Amino acid sequence: MTCSPGAVPLKFQRPHDRALPMWDLSDLLRELVVSLGGSVATDEGDLDDVEDDVMEVKVETELSGLIHLGPPAFRAILDGADKDLGYLHFVAAGLYGFIKGKGYMPDEPALVRLSCGGLELYKLKGEPYAGTPHIERDLGETKDWEMMLLGEPEEFEDMLCFRMKEASYNWLFAARGNYKYWCTADRALGRSFGEVLKMQRERLEDASRRSAACKGDFRECPAKPDGNWFKEFAVYDKTTWPPSFKMPDDPSMLASPGMQWKNAASALYAKK
DSSP states (O other): OEETTEEOOGGGSOOBSSOOOOOOHHHHEEEEEEEEEEEEEEEOOOTTOGGGOEEEEEEEEEEEEEEOOOHHHHHHHHHTTOBOOSOOEEEEEEEEEOOSSTTOOOOEEEEEEEETTEEEEEESOSSTTOSSOSEEEETTSHHHHHHTGGGOOEEETTEEEEEEEEOOOOGGGGGGOSEEEEEESOHHHHHHHHHHHHHHHHHHHHHHHHHHHOOSOTTTOTTTTTTOSOOOOOTTOGGGSOOBOOOOSSGGGBOOHHHHHHHHHHHHHHTO
């Protein structure tokens, strides 16, 4: 997985959503037929010369079979072709709310997911990713990036907090401030979140510059419309092919979206 600013770190790669099914020949092969045949032919040649006699032995083998490709087999084929477009991925659970004023603490469990250049915040309740996100931010948009203070956190009660939303002003609750934040008491997790936000922003800015620099259409500018980081595709040149996801050696890199949600929630509640 590579793009202009360098390789995507393993911790920011999108996990594979399921294990690659293993090929089981005993299950795939439903019928096997082996046929053997042959012939023997002789040529005596010169009757006075025994060494001139020739014997030709021909052996023929025919192998045929019936292979059954069910859903697991097809899934193995399709999963192996999953393309990596160079985007970063990050999922974590924390607390959402106001961080200013006496008596105001972020106390609502919420999950953030960075995927395909967009940041989403979900209230941590109900089924994973049910319904629309509570907040959506496009890291390629300047107004959204500035709302998030350029990915810089604020410290509050031993937590790292990232500004997510401007709240409606209410003079009765002016002490709480005008902004709501996503916070985590896991400072290592918070630093990783800030790092992935800035890294994705850098990549999107680079993609935008590449697209703007080329004045032609998609045939002349292979980076358009979204400025991806691959060479112009040539079917006979493998170096121009988009990279594919490989099955991970690290078990932590194998998790469906629903499992990522549950793992993040479990980590949050374990710290309470």
